[in-house]
Amino acid sequence: MQLPTNLDRRGRTRRIRWLVPLALTVLTLPAAGGCSSDGATPAAPRGDIAFGVIAPLSGPESARGQDLVDGAQMAANDLNVRGGVIGLHVSLVTVDDECLDDSGKEAAKRLHLTESVAGAVGGVCDDAAEAAARVLGGNGLPFLISSANSPTLVSAEDTPTAYLTNGTPYQEALATVHWMAYNTAQRLAVVADDAPESAYLVKQVISVASPVPKVVSKQTLTAGRQDIAAAAATALAADPDVVYWAGSARESGRLAAALRKAGYKGMYIASAQSESPDFRSAAGTDGAEGAYVITTASPQNLPATEAWTKRFTKAFGRAPGRDALQAYDALRALGQAVTQTGKVDRALNSEQLTKLEDTFTTFMGALRFAPDHTVKYDNHLVLTVKSGAFTLASTLRPDNDT
Known part of the structure; x- marks a missing residue:
């Protein structure tokens, strides 16, 4: 029987292949220290660049929220080991959305008013993520929604700078x-x-x-x-x-x-x-x-994350969850967009997310976004x-x- 083609919601088709057993692209990052991949010591950062993290740090989803924040922090640490982003030291501005739409809106307002914030990741609950995406989109701030996955969260009219990194239903x-x-x-x-x-x-x-x-x-x-x-x-x-x-x-x-x-x-x-x-x-x-x-x-069902999981567990005293892995990749994607732009420009950085280079990979392989800002190659297995x-x-x- 012939395998079906993968039809996206815009009518395009794409051939697929099933890998049994799985062969994954392994993301290689230095575990510690100050050396770049070629053995040279990265130049000292000449300033700072901040990324926002929106997560429920209070309420019933606080454990997931902390997992998300820790994943983003892990990414920031790894980027800094490699010399930062365009020579700038990466820091995080974390805000609590409580998984509520009103709180999501207020959290996003705090981020867009922080001049050093170049983009944001996060979003566990659909309502809070949508409220944040509307605010950030109105201010041109790129927002990678790393956990919530409703396709209604990305809209060219209402949330033009929002991207889903998680696979949709x-x-x-x-x-x-x-x-x-x-x-x-x-x-x-x-x-x-x-x-x-x-x-x-x-x-x-x-x-x-x-x-x-x-x-x-x-x-x-x-x-x-x-x-x-x-x-x-x-x-x-x-x-x-x-x-x-x-x-x-x-x-x-x-x-x-x-x-x-x-x-x-x-x-x-x-x-x-x-x-x-x-x-x-x-x-x-x-x-x-x-x-x-x-x-x-x-992290529990991807063999390629074994070394990363050990580093995460050592850093945070517990094993990472799905939200941590998604936030880790999302923050790295934001860093890649800024790197490709060559400067901190919210509008240009958001646009660059649709043009991530082939050299940028995750534990699942390529991360690419379709024109509707959902992931082109999803993370289901x-x-x-x-x-x-x-x-x-x-x-x-x-x-x-x-």
């Missing part, structure tokens, strides 16, 4: 259907909970899947009133060779267990929420084994449960655009 749907196609799936049964984000993701998956694999069954389960055994029986009555779940990790595990108990031998694929101990616990050994989860890259643990199965990277 649409891109998760693409990755999901690509994996089905790679495994020659023909008949798809879809089951989801009734959360709005699950409904949106399912809509994208079904849209991308048509005509192959053919959707032979679709169910939406009401939270708290699911008859999982009945849902499994309904899905299997349609004779699928792949069952896809979008929704909570616990209910995903229960469905996987029910399917295996009913004798299902086909593929089980779940949305990113199932990358959780709750899934493995609810599924049990038999239900979880061999299941696939489509999720975004994190495939995990599978093997011997009770999540194991990297594959990722996709672009071969070329056609």
